[in-house]
Amino acid sequence: MNENVKAVRAYRRNLCIALGLILLVFVLIPVFVKSPYVLNVFVLVFYMSTLSMAWNLLGGMTGQNSLGHAAYMGLGAYASCLLITKAGANPWLSAVFGMVVVGLVAGVIFYPCFILRGPYFTLVSIAFGEAMRQFIINSTFFGRASGVGLPFGKDSWLDFRFMSKVPYYYVGLVMVILIYLLMKKIERSRMGYALRTIREDEDAAAAIGINPTKYKIMAVVVSAMVAALVGFFYASYIRYIDPDLMVQAKSTESVLPAVVGGAAYVEGPLVGGLIMIPLSEFLRARFSAMLPGINMLLYAVALLAVIRFRPTGILGWYMHSRFKRFVDEKLLRKPPVEVFEAVEMEKHRGKEA
Amino acid sequence: MKKMIALLSILAMLLTVFTLPAMADEEPIRIGTIYAMSGGKAAIGENILRGIDFAVAEINAKGGVNGRMLEVVRGDHAGDPAQGKSEAERLITQEHVDVMMGCHMSTVTEIVAQVCTQYGVPMITAISTLDRLSDADHEAMDYFFRLCPLNSVYVEDMLKYLKDSAAQTGEEIKTIAIFTDRAAIGQELIRCVELYKDEYGFDLVATVDYTSDATDLSAQVLALKQADPDAILCDSYIGDATLFVQTLKAQNYTPKMIVAKANGFTDPAFLANLGATANGVASVVEFNPDLINGQEINEEFKAQYGVNMNGHSAESYTVVWIFKTAIEAAGTTDGAAVRDAIAALDIQGEFPGGRKIVLPYDRIKFENYDLAGEPHFRDNTSASVAIAQVQDGEWKTVWPFDFTDTQILYPAPLQ
Numbered sequence: 001m002n003e004n005v006k007a008v009r010a011y012r013r014n015l016c017i018a019l020g021l022i023l024l025v026f027v028l029i030p031v032f033v034k035s036p037y038v039l040n041v042f043v044l045v046f047y048m049s050t051l052s053m054a055w056n057l058l059g060g061m062t063g064q065n066s067l068g069h070a071a072y073m074g075l076g077a078y079a080s081c082l083l084i085t086k087a088g089a090n091p092w093l094s095a096v097f098g099m100v101v102v103g104l105v106a107g108v109i110f111y112p113c114f115i116l117r118g119p120y121f122t123l124v125s126i127a128f129g130e131a132m133r134q135f136i137i138n139s140t141f142f143g144r145a146s147g148v149g150l151p152f153g154k155d156s157w158l159d160f161r162f163m164s165k166v167p168y169y170y171v172g173l174v175m176v177i178l179i180y181l182l183m184k185k186i187e188r189s190r191m192g193y194a195l196r197t198i199r200e201d202e203d204a205a206a207a208i209g210i211n212p213t214k215y216k217i218m219a220v221v222v223s224a225m226v227a228a229l230v231g232f233f234y235a236s237y238i239r240y241i242d243p244d245l246m247v248q249a250k251s252t253e254s255v256l257p258a259v260v261g262g263a264a265y266v267e268g269p270l271v272g273g274l275i276m277i278p279l280s281e282f283l284r285a286r287f288s289a290m291l292p293g294i295n296m297l298l299y300a301v302a303l304l305a306v307i308r309f310r311p312t313g314i315l316g317w318y319m320h321s322r323f324k325r326f327v328d329e330k331l332l333r334k335p336p337v338e339v340f341e342a343v344e345m346e347k348h349r350g351k352e353a
Numbered sequence: 354m355k356k357m358i359a360l361l362s363i364l365a366m367l368l369t370v371f372t373l374p375a376m377a378d379e380e381p382i383r384i385g386t387i388y389a390m391s392g393g394k395a396a397i398g399e400n401i402l403r404g405i406d407f408a409v410a411e412i413n414a415k416g417g418v419n420g421r422m423l424e425v426v427r428g429d430h431a432g433d434p435a436q437g438k439s440e441a442e443r444l445i446t447q448e449h450v451d452v453m454m455g456c457h458m459s460t461v462t463e464i465v466a467q468v469c470t471q472y473g474v475p476m477i478t479a480i481s482t483l484d485r486l487s488d489a490d491h492e493a494m495d496y497f498f499r500l501c502p503l504n505s506v507y508v509e510d511m512l513k514y515l516k517d518s519a520a521q522t523g524e525e526i527k528t529i530a531i532f533t534d535r536a537a538i539g540q541e542l543i544r545c546v547e548l549y550k551d552e553y554g555f556d557l558v559a560t561v562d563y564t565s566d567a568t569d570l571s572a573q574v575l576a577l578k579q580a581d582p583d584a585i586l587c588d589s590y591i592g593d594a595t596l597f598v599q600t601l602k603a604q605n606y607t608p609k610m611i612v613a614k615a616n617g618f619t620d621p622a623f624l625a626n627l628g629a630t631a632n633g634v635a636s637v638v639e640f641n642p643d644l645i646n647g648q649e650i651n652e653e654f655k656a657q658y659g660v661n662m663n664g665h666s667a668e669s670y671t672v673v674w675i676f677k678t679a680i681e682a683a684g685t686t687d688g689a690a691v692r693d694a695i696a697a698l699d700i701q702g703e704f705p706g707g708r709k710i711v712l713p714y715d716r717i718k719f720e721n722y723d724l725a726g727e728p729h730f731r732d733n734t735s736a737s738v739a740i741a742q743v744q745d746g747e748w749k750t751v752w753p754f755d756f757t758d759t760q761i762l763y764p765a766p767l768q
Contacts, residue, residue: 037442044439134564137535145537147460152467152493163471238435240464242537284436285443289427292390292398 004342007335014332026173030166039165041281043237046172047230049273050179052257053266054226057183059255060263061192062219063199068125069227070250071132076102076228077235077245078136081148091160095232099225106224107217114216117202126248133246147242150235160236168237175233176270179226183266186222195219227254260306262313271314276303381424382417382686384409384676385450385474387440387465388457390429396591396620397457397665401479402427403658404666405454408673415706418677419684426450430461437461441468450474451686452676454669459483460537466497473688475695477675479668480639482507483541487729495731496692498719500672502736504614505725507637508545508586511612512553514635514740514752515584518610521754522763526610530559530582532573532597534589542588542614548725558582567593570600577608584610591617595626602630602767609764611635612740621660624746633765635742639664639712641750643757644739646709667711674704675717681705695719696731713739713756 030039051073058064080098083089089097113124136142155162162168186192194215197205202212235241261272279302283295310317318324328334386405388398402425409423417423426448428440437456444450445468453469453476456462462481469476470493477498478486484503485491502510519525531546533539539562550557559580561573570593577585585608589597594617601607613636617623624631642651642661650670654662662670675698680686683694700717703709710717716735721728740752742762750757 035446037439037446040439040442044435137564144540145535146540147537149463149490151490234435238438238464239467240434240460242434242460244432244434281439281443284429284440285447288390288429292395292429293392295429296391 004335004339005346007333007339008343011332011334018332023177030169036165039169041278043165043168043172044281045273045277046169046176047233047237048253048277049257049269050172050176050233051227051230051254052261052269052273053176053179053183054223054230055254056258056263056266056269057186057195057226058219058223060258060265060268061187061199062195062216064216064219065119065122065255066125066220066223067122067248067251067255068127068129069223069254070248071129071246072102072106072224072227073231073234073250073254074136074241074243074246075105075132076225076231077241078142078148078231079228080232081150081235081241082142084150085148090158091232091236092158095229098232099228102228102231103221103225107221110220111213111217114213126251129246129248129251133243136243136246142243145243147240150239152239161239172233175229179229180266180270182222182226187266191215191218256303258313260303260313262315262318264312265315265319268313268315275314381422382452382680383424383426383448383450384673385426385428385441385444385448385453385455387428387430387437387444387453387455387461389432390427392431394432394457396622398429400621400663400665401457401669403654404479404662404669405673407654407657407666408670411707412673412677418680423673423677428455430456430458430465432458432461434461434464438464438468441465445469445472445474451688452476452680452691454479454672456481457665459486462486463491466491466494470494470496473692475676475679475688475692477672477695479672480665483537484724484729487732489728489730492728492730496688498695498731498733500675500717500733500736501639501668502738503724503729503732504541505545505548506736507614507738508542509549510738510740511586511614511637512546512549512555514612515555515610516553517752517754518761518763521761524583524609524763526555526583528556528558528580528582529584529586530561530577530580531557532561532577532585532587532589534565534593535562536565536590538588538590538614538616542586546586563593565590565593567596570596571604573597574600574604574606578604578606582608584608584612586612586614587618588614589617591620591622591626594618594620594623598627598630598634598767607765607767611765613637615639615664619663619741619748621663624743624748629746629768631743631767632746633743633762633767635740635751635761635765636748637738638741638748638750639738640667641713641739641741641748643748643750643759644711644713645756647711650708650711662711671710671712671717674707675700677707678704713737713750713753 055069058066076098079101080094083094083097084091137145194210197210198212198215205212257272257276258269260276261268280299283298288295388401389395390398405425409425413422426444428444430437430440453474455465457480459481462478463486466476475496477500480501482501482504484505487499515526531543533542561576563570563573611634615637618636619638640647651662679691679694679698683690696719702715714735714737717733719731720734721730722734739750741748742751744762749759751759751761
């Protein structure tokens with residue numbers, strides 16, 4: 001029995017080391033990579049992956065395919081920017097304000113909508129996004145179509161404003177990690193199980209005492225709040241927002257990393273973002289000057305290829321691949337399932353005794 | 354094995370992202386351009402890039418700048434500010450451009466100009482007209498210059514034209530209406546008309562707007578018909594501009610005067626779409642082939658590209674010449690030196706070793722000045738526009754009167 005416990009501990013330790021090494025690489029990148037353009041690509045990866053994780057909570061985990069996430073992001077950006085420019089508030093506080101406002105708006109608007117299922121929910125989310133965009137275009141308070149710019153000035157942590165990419169890189173990295181941990185926590189919590197049950201069969205979920213509406217609302221609110229946080233980050237980074245931030249195409253962009261990476265996994269958006277965004281930047285940098293638009297065509301082909309040949313995403317493939325078996329067995333020394341079971345049983349018995 | 358190969362190729366692709374752009378010949382002077390080359394606004398980008406390519410070929414054929422050839426490095430912002438920022442950073446840090454041109458959406462220009470200022474790369478916008486770009490909030494953006502007139506100059510010239518037209522038409526314009534997009538271009542038109550209408554004594558009887566890429570404008574046209582103004586001022590993208598004139602026709606409503614603030618109305622596709630129906634529509638133009646200084650260049654341009662030079666092509670053509678002149682004056686491509694040379698530039702009549710200024714003004718000088726009581730920085734203060742009208746299916750310059758012999762077609766026949 002002791003052997004088993006040791007094996008499991010060794011595996012966990014190896015896993016931690018592996019994750020630690022990956023993290024270390026990301027922490028060290030700005031030390032070695034001096035090109036602002038490359039850092040900029042990483043910042044894009046961070047915030048798009050975070051947005052995609054927000055989508056994945058709803059789309060991947062709950063099975064509610066939303067196509068309105070750009071609207072949450074845009075609203076969050078607007079709420080925090082307006083608080084900064086009109087009331088002179090501190091940006092960090094404004095970020096919290098933006099998240100709360102967007103969480104409330106999403107909760108209130110989608111509460112009655114959860115009678116709808118499947119494609120109808122998707123349609124409402126599209127309508128929501130477009131309605132929000134039109135609302136802002138027609139509202140003088142929101143600056144109509146002219147957008148809102150954040151003030152420029154000296155570098156300052158208090159104002160979250162920098163010339164260099166490095167602070168944005170680290171803040172973005174922290175944001176990705178925190179949101180990832182949050183999603184992981186949700187996945188393993190009661191809520192995560194409830195959401196997945198709802199995804200598989202809503203009626204069955206209701207029959208076993210899960211309140212689908214309650215959990216779906218919780219998922220929408222959390223998802224919208226994370227998107228609002230991304231909106232704040234985006235606005236602070238680009239320092240200008242306009243209603244075009246909320247167009248339908250942007251919502252689709254938030255879905256892509258999750259779908260490519262594997263929507264069934266919390267890590268999916270991270271993997272997808274890390275592949276698709278550099279790919280898109282690369283295609284544009286290499287090809288757009290030769291034949292305008294060819295970059296988007298190639299991007300679409302890459303996307304179609306993934307969807308056609310790896311419909312469960314890259315992680316969906318990896319999870320059943322020989323490569324994973326190699327990583328698990330040779331690198332991480334993962335013991336067989338029986339060993340885990342034995343250790344669990346032992347723990348259980350210990351408790352009972 | 355196959356999977357390993359697939360994995361390796363993906364890795365190789367990712368590696369190329371970061372390594373390839375570094376290899377480049379340092380010899381030529383590199384001009385970065387950031388315009389939309391894909392997406393809905395790509396047609397505008399194409400016209401601009403033609404003007405740039407034309408100027409670069411002309412300058413290189415004459416021996417380049419300080420003995421070095423010019424080279425254009427193109428970036429594509431596809432209409433997205435975030436993409437504009439990415440592209441600006443790529444062109445500056447990876448492609449090492451010496452100077453920058455862009456963009457054609459003022460909001461993207463604003464962000465790209467910030468990036469250029471941060472890295473000390475001189476930038477001139479050929480066509481971004483948003484007033485705000487040069488206002489007090491942007492005083493510190495001191496690597497950024499603007500060649501084109503500001504929106505308020507455009508609109509003031511439109512109102513001047515309406516005022517002056519009485520001398521030819523015999524009828525004074527008293528009431529005006531605005532027909533425009535709810536997008537940023539429309540907001541600017543409305544703002545500027547409000548700014549100047551009282552000064553010129555016009556009564557604004559209706560402001561009618563619509564959402565970009567409209568599929569039906571009949572309600573808007575009916576509202577205009579009801580208000581029955583003497584003249585309609587409008588600003589639209591090409592699709593909506595076409596639909597607007599078609600709807601006027603369908604509703605059998607012929608306003609006596611239609612004056613557009615360029616954009617879609619001066620797109621080459623506008624005349625192609627509408628044919629004779631467009632007769633009588635007037636628009637602000639930054640350039641027109643029948644302008645005295647524009648005839649010769651337009652013939653060469655048309656021989657090469659098969660289309661007339663338009664305002665965007667002419668302005669971007671001019672910016673390349675400004676860069677050439679400034680770099681020659683500075684004797685180096687060092688950012689700060691070139692910026693100082695641009696700021697000190699005073700081109701009167703013609704470029705040294707080049708043509709006369711092809712735009713409807715004869716001086717280029719970037720200055721700080723006051724506009725309607727607000728301080729502005731680094732704008733070309735001599736910039737102004739002309740008004741052209743579609744007559745027999747062609748744009749003819751009709752204003753200012755001393756630039757042309759063509760009479761205003763009044764009332765607009767729309768057939």
